Amino acid sequence: MLEVRGLTVRYGSADVLSNVDLTIGTGEVVTLLGSNGAGKTTLFCVLSGLVRPSAGTVTFMGEDLARMRAGRIVEHGIAQCPEGRKLFPQLSVEKNLMLGGYVHRRDRRAMKQSFESIIALFPALEAKLGAPAGSLSGGQQQMVAIGRALMARPKLLLLDEPSLGLAPLVLQQTLAAVAAINSTGTMVLLAEQNAYAALAIAHRGYVISDGRIVLEGTAAHLRQNDDVRRAFIGA
């Protein structure tokens, strides 16, 4: 279980995140809704150990993450599929995936199993294993990015704006894959601007604005909320 309490990130005199509380329970898909610059990516960077919080606590499975190095956090079971994917564009798809399992590199059998399960989840990648990741379509790159994160065998998968630049059909396939990943017991934190798509697979959600959590509730509750509908669904 992930528990974030009173999280504040300050750059200079500006609070990018302010007193954020958030929890993710076992087996949950939780969505974080917010517009550009709301603080979603900063929160993800804190959870991945790339940004140090100015105040507050982040605990995952009972361990404090706030001062943990990025590599140790991946070992501890949190992997991120970042906004913009951040693939290794000139390396092959296969190498991108294998590097995703870097923290488990000594367990070759487990890496092979993870690799095979990812190919089973995204069969379209099988024919592209030797191709440079940067040469793939946006949808295929998203599959590689999610696959790379899954190679770390995460207990919690962080997905930052997976819908960005994807055609609606590809987005549906991606979200179906996320639901399939969650069905194996992996917790998912999904940051999205596309609330309609995110709430379709989430159990609960939070709305973040100007670095503060302004609303939280079940997916059904948020779908019915007028502010959410106006701001994110356009209804």
Added chain:
Amino acid sequence: MIFATGLICDSARGACGKGRPRVHFFFQELLNGLVLGSIYALVALGLALVYGTMGIPNFAHGHLYMFGAYAAFAAITVLHAPYWPAMILAVVCLAVLGAVVERVVFRPLRKAPEVNAIIAAIGLLFFLEAVARLIWGSDFRVLPTPYDKVVNLFGFIATQQQLIVIAAAFVLMGALFYFLKRTLLGSTIEAVAQSPAGASLVGIDADRVATLVFAISSGLAAAAATLIASISLIFPEMGFVVLLKAFAVIVLGGMGSIPGAIAGAFILAFAESFSAAYISTSYQDVVAFGLLVIILAIKPTGLFTRAT
């Protein structure tokens, strides 16, 4: 020039003689170019690896090469080590020195403006030269080698050491290529070069990769220096000459490109070798750097786009 070219070319040219057929003379120069290109390639590969991965133009690289030559010299003359163990000792010492340089000099400047790292590298260059002068003085020295016999290879004259330089350089280049392309640890270097943020997110420690890159880079420079020091000279300023050539090579090949560094090294070496043979040794740098200017005028990014 004091660096390898003159000695290689002059000895080989003398042995070849003017009475030999032109085709033999051509192949003799090809051999000289291969020797010189092998050294340029090993030095430039290290420079390209550091620049391609971390964006640091390491101006101290030539002086790490110089230290490699002195380390081998000390191993042979003070410890009385045989040639190959001396080379291995020099490579290990320089790999450790490279790792220390990364940790102490460049890591604290990682988030500083690029010019800070450049100034630090120049400072390190003068520091290393002063230390070398303090320990070994300013005299010219030659690395003793057991491979000083002249061999006749299908009518071409070469010293055993020249053939060892070529063979060892190709083995080292092959080993580096295998490491980078076929091992997961080697792939982490390319991963950090292509996407530092992506690398962090999969748990690759960029600090460890930086240390590894500097260790490999300095180790390669030590190997190159040990190989050439038996047919060239060792002296505290030897790093300047090779640094200039290595930078020309990586600019020619495409900054940070590994295949580009290898191709650039042999293009520059052949240009020097053939211009020295067919025009004059006085013009070899003019021709080589003239060629560099022409190639860059046609393809400003260098021959290869960045591949690391």
